[in-house]
Amino acid sequence: MADAANVAGTIVKNKPKIKAQKGLRYFVRKSIEQKELLLMSMPFLIWLFIFKYLPLSGWLMAFQDYKPARGFQESEFVGFDQFKFLFQDDRFLQVMRNTLAMSMINLVLGFVTAITLAILLNELRNVGFKRIVQTISYMPHFLSWVVVAGLVSSALSVDDGIINILLMNLGIIDEPIMFLGVGQYFWGLLGASEVWKSVGWNSIIYLAAITMIDQEQYEAAEIDGATRLQRIFYITLPGIKPVVVILMIMNIGYILESGFEAQYLLMNPMNMDYAENLDIFVLRYGLRQANFSLATAAGMFKTVISFIFLFAANKVAHKLGEARLF
Amino acid sequence: MQLINRLKGKRRSVDDLIFDTINVIFMILLVIVMLYPLLNTVAISLNASTDTVKGGIRLIPRVFTWYNYEHVFTEATIMRSAVTSVLRTVIGTGLGVMASAMVAYTISRPHFFLKKFVTIAFVLTMYMNAGLIPTYLLHRDLNLIGSFWVYILPTLIGVFNIIVIRSFIEGLPETLFESARMDGAGEFTQFFKIALPLSLPVIATVSLFVAVGQWNQWFDVFIYNSSIPELSTLQYELMKVLSNSNAAFGSGAGAASQFANAQGGVVDVVTPQSVRAAMTVVVSVPIIMVYPFLQKYFVKGLTIGGVKG
Structure with missing residues (x-):
């Protein structure tokens, strides 16, 4: 791999182009010629169709008043009623x-912390120390959310939770706070937990991008008398910009994917008004209340919005003359 | 002039020194923040639960005991779920990595006439998710609910893993494959005898990703198999303990000793908090022992896949 900008270039180059139809004869001839490659990929194409494309037909339910006993064919079509209901539902809006x-x-915190960590790791002079810090910072990524949620709730616990103890010893608070019992704290706590779990892991890609920056630029800057901070702001940050833009586009496509596990595991009746997200809503309506149509409509809404955001972000990046995904 | 330069140089090195010092202090704090919660859990898991309830356990157990672990390892449900966890990790990783590698190989062949079609078909699914309910209904129709295979089949192939392996195979010298073809080797031979053995570093990386994903999964157990104890997994059991002790959320101590041992005694009692700590250590240690050794590989794999994906 050359440098970060080139890496970004390959993505645009890899842009999928559907070739013109080449006719059935060509297809048959090639299939016979390359029967082994076909044999190797066919089972997995079938797998892909069954497990990833077939369920899309379930979106039909979003336009029906689906009754499990009746099935797709017998259920009544209701047009956009489910969506109308959703947008008038206070709970859904919440x-x-x-x-x-x-x-x-999560998006903003995730980007800022991972980029900062990568830059600071890059500035460490002692290679051994750097490696130890890196290894330890990756560790939480490998823990399950079940484990992390357990660690978070014990750290935040009212009796003997380390956060409360630290805050009390520092004189910031007089009484322990029941962090997970106050809805308003939930978003911040969730963001902090996400950062704890994945900041090290997310920094890997930025660190790789930094090492691809031309070292001569740093040497030249040093001769010109640029300070460390100046070098960071004028060389390192612009150097990793293409990678940041691409990851930003990819992540904007996941704008309604705020995660599920963390919220579900840290949620309780007291913080629910702030913790419940789309995925939990879908789970609650769909599987618990068996309102398949409404839950499907909510889930479908999520995917459609994701696509719109993905394309919009890609377009904007293109307009601004930045690297783009496709 | 010289003097000015010397002074400038000195000032810069002072600035540098301040920067480095702050940076190192920051990194040490980071390491503490990353490690403390887990070390604290280890300490609690090795401390007598009746004593833990009193609070104040930080990094060193006060009343040392193995009892929490003994309890975890003698509990039938936990041992049974450990077996399922191991099985799904081993089978899921083996089949999943093999499948991903095979697809990756086919789309790494420049001459494969379906290369583009297969690539696009897979990549599209990264952003196209049917959602929970349609997926649930599909699995129901396929009779996967209540079966072990619901852990393996739906997540068999990860698109990201395909991309990582494909990039690696594309980087192998094409002459190797050419000379094999000269000798009459078919695609299967080229895959098993050349591509696979030479891709071991990336296969190791992807195996780690898949294995961690399988090992840490609890949601599919919860959705599909929560009523079948034989198919429960360690993470799901831990999740149940967690939500039990969260019932009195905030109070991690959850003083109720649910699992009071028949022998009684001061030490031979476990609280949900202690069980949770011991189980947390049990489910986390295998991964924590393995990942540092694969670090070199996964950093490389992630860079290729993340940027191209």
């Missing part, structure tokens, strides 16, 4: 607010 807030917080 859930949308939570989803957007949490994914925005």
